Amino acid sequence: MTQPRFFNCWLLFAVVAGAIALCMDHDYYYTLLNFIGIHTLLVVGLNLLLGYAGQISLGHAAFFGLGAYTSGILTATCGVDPWLALVAGLGVSGTAAFLIGIPALKLRGYYLAMATLGFGIIVYIILNEAQGLTGGPSGLSGIPSLSLAGFAFNTPRRLYLLIWITVGIILALSANLVDSRTGRAIRALHDSEAAAESLGVDTFRMKLKIFVWSALYASLAGSLYAHTLNFVAPSSFGFMFSIKLVTMVVLGGMASIWGSLLGAGALTVLPEMLTVFHDFEVVIFGAILMVVMIFLPRGLVRGILDLYEFRRYKREGGTFPV
């Protein structure tokens, strides 16, 4: 990651986000962009865990749900300040991740996948069954919007501002992290736990740290989600959504911060665009995913960069180093 190119990425991000803020004239687009933003927070968090640390979580929707419901219940039922509720959500999700992580992260591969999957399903069932607290399957309504110094984030445009500034900050923090001492230790244990241990890296502790950190992102996304929709229902936090998040990570590119943005964007917009196909929507969605993964197995960002490099090599008459 060279310094100038990195800087260009941030400039591009700010310019595009700013241009969109000025140019869009339809609330629908802002709503869509807001969902992309919320999904980006989830995907970048999961990417730190899955793409960088190499630890899978098939229950990430649960942390998203814990954040959303903690915010929802505390504000709608108990009348707590939304910002305080957001912090409480971080506390709940972080603690849950810590407690689940201790036994689960001793497991590897499929077993870790099963453990996190189980956790996701348990949370989903609790959200459905604890009707007194969560409102059950019909959901929880009356969640107030966030506001800052009298400025309420209660329209798609205002929310766009809040969500995308948050996304910008989270992307920056994540990019910093992967390039830091702890980030390198986390990437190292992905490639060789033995070598990482032999250099003094407590691999279990590192896994636990990044698991909790990643759950905090999901929780933040959940709180924003609750205050955006002013309503939450368990169906948004089920197993299928966890799988969709993993798909977003893989499609955008494992171990790629910008890929997370692209993966979240593509898989949020695509279903919207495919609604014109009615009954065949899911089939075409699946087909597009397959084609992309066959031709760009390293994800969208790296895939596009690879294609660009390939063309350059061809133009210069060299051979492409694979």
Place this chain on the structure above:
Amino acid sequence: MEQVSFGVDPGVVKAVIGPNGAGKTTLFNLVTGFLSPQAGHIVFQGQEIQGRPAHLIARRGIARTFQLVQLFDHMTVLENVMVGRHRLSRSGLLAGALQFPWTRREEKEIRAKAMEALEFVGLADRARQSAAVLPLGLKRMLEIARALASAPTLLLLDEPASGLDAVETERLQDLILELRRQGLTTILVEHDMGLTMEVADTIAVLNYGKLIADGPPRAIQKNPEVIAAYLGTDWQT
């Protein structure tokens, strides 16, 4: 392994040799905490370390390389060595994300020390390449650089010459001799007898998990038990 007992004096290069399956790598795994002994003691700097977790032993200053090279393939050559500085730096996850001024200072120091280690093994010009694309000889050098970056008190090299050609082995030999000059205590497991005899101060010979000889290279070469078990009768210096 049973009845294996030997000491390594500070500043000495100790070689451990023996036929395949003699327990050389097992010995390394015991010392570095990858395996726990059922009985016995491993003492490092006056403290027993047997059975302690690998990362804690590493933090005390024991670094190692692996028989099958274990690099971080998704990282650059420089980043690999930067992980070597892990035990000597402090910045946590939050500091990494927020990049405090002292975090940046520490990062700069990590980078400088890592570059130093790369220069030492002659890999500085490859710093930005992916570790995965290096040829095996350079991968072994990188692994040594990574171990050296952790400023170890004791370095364990597990068959560093295996898979290397004559030129690369020569360079490895120079490197180990240079480390010996600098006073780094080293334990070396190696099958290349030319290299071993050249760099080792003393040699321990293992066979079927037992220590059958321990002494300076000249004595080992003449030891009839060692010749029978390992060196063979046609061994000449």
